[in-house]
Amino acid sequence: MDKTVAVSAASQEKVGATLVFLSALFWSFGGAIARFLDIEDSWTIVFYRALFAGIFLCGFLLVRDGPRETLRLYRNMGIPGLLVGIGFATASTCFIIAISYTTVANVVLIQAGVPLFAALMAWIIYRESISLTTWIAIVAVIIGVAIMVMGGPFIAQADDMLGLGFIDSATMAETNPGIDMRYAWFGNLLALTIAIVFAMVTVVTRRFKNVRQTPGASIGCFAAALVASTQAGSLQVTGGELAILMAFGALNLGLGMAFFVTGARMIPAAFAALLGTAETMLSPVWVAIFHDEVPGIETIVGGTILLAALLGYLLSALRKPEAQA
Numbered sequence: 001m002d003k004t005v006a007v008s009a010a011s012q013e014k015v016g017a018t019l020v021f022l023s024a025l026f027w028s029f030g031g032a033i034a035r036f037l038d039i040e041d042s043w044t045i046v047f048y049r050a051l052f053a054g055i056f057l058c059g060f061l062l063v064r065d066g067p068r069e070t071l072r073l074y075r076n077m078g079i080p081g082l083l084v085g086i087g088f089a090t091a092s093t094c095f096i097i098a099i100s101y102t103t104v105a106n107v108v109l110i111q112a113g114v115p116l117f118a119a120l121m122a123w124i125i126y127r128e129s130i131s132l133t134t135w136i137a138i139v140a141v142i143i144g145v146a147i148m149v150m151g152g153p154f155i156a157q158a159d160d161m162l163g164l165g166f167i168d169s170a171t172m173a174e175t176n177p178g179i180d181m182r183y184a185w186f187g188n189l190l191a192l193t194i195a196i197v198f199a200m201v202t203v204v205t206r207r208f209k210n211v212r213q214t215p216g217a218s219i220g221c222f223a224a225a226l227v228a229s230t231q232a233g234s235l236q237v238t239g240g241e242l243a244i245l246m247a248f249g250a251l252n253l254g255l256g257m258a259f260f261v262t263g264a265r266m267i268p269a270a271f272a273a274l275l276g277t278a279e280t281m282l283s284p285v286w287v288a289i290f291h292d293e294v295p296g297i298e299t300i301v302g303g304t305i306l307l308a309a310l311l312g313y314l315l316s317a318l319r320k321p322e323a324q325a
Contacts (some may be wrong), residue, residue: 016265017271019260026252028281032290047229054221077213101186115199115276
């Protein structure tokens with residue numbers, strides 16, 4: 001009996017890990033999609049993206065659970081659902097504004113701090129155990145972020161000595177003229193806010209795994225759209241922009257949310273957060289491919305360390321499916 005339960009738990013964890021990874025994959029296209037938009041007012045983008053994401057999530061619930069069960073889920077989501085909603089509303093809003101002030105690579109790399117915040121929150125508030133493997137991976141993630149934020153001058157000096165031909169931060173600012181690097185600190189601060197808030201969402205989703213969080217996520221989207229509508233100078237967009245915004249909201253944000261809130265409750269918070277760093281790895285790749293937004297050398301070095309930490313952790317988890325992160 002115990003063996004059957006263990007196998008079932010391991011199988012559920014693999015499903016949850018797959019769903020969380022898919023959420024990171026879909027979210028990773030966010031920066032690339034945003035760069036296709038020529039809308040100057042970030043609040044206009046927030047409005048349409050959040051609106052279409054909320055509509056998608058409501059439709060997802062209706063198709064999956066039916067009208068009666070969907071209504072019951074909204075009634076029973078409670079405080080955990082509201083916290084998830086507030087978290088998603090805050091994070092999605094900060095993301096759009098942050099990439100107006102700094103590169104996509106900077107934003108997503110700073111968000112890699114999510115595993116640390118999630119692990120600490122889970123340990124301090126709920127005493128959720130964290131394995132040594134997870135802590136090692138988290139330390140590697142933080143080192144990668146530190147290199148990206150603080151190691152630029154030192155790495156650039158080494159690059160000059162070795163003649164590797166990487167691009168330093170100053171050249172990166174010239175390569176991406178659409179971004180005013182004088183205010184990059186503000187974009188970085190918003191990215192840090194996203195990391196803290198998303199860590200909270202991860203822990204709440206895991207802790208209250210019997211509560212469906214999709215209703216809360218949809219409410220958060222509509223709340224973000226409501227706030228944005230009061231801040232936007234104009235909501236007028238062209239037909240082409242509207243099509244991009246629909247994909248931006250429904251597929252990038254909405255479908256990613258649906259995957260995340262379904263999968264995150266099946267796996268430990270730190271594991272979910274580490275899987276989410278796949279977004280950190282992929283986002284700069286898509287932006288570089290589609291928009292030639294070139295990251296600096298510190299971004300490349302820090303991202304490599306982050307990727308190594310994630311792959312190492314996942315390989316360890318696959319070898320020991322019964323272990324808890």
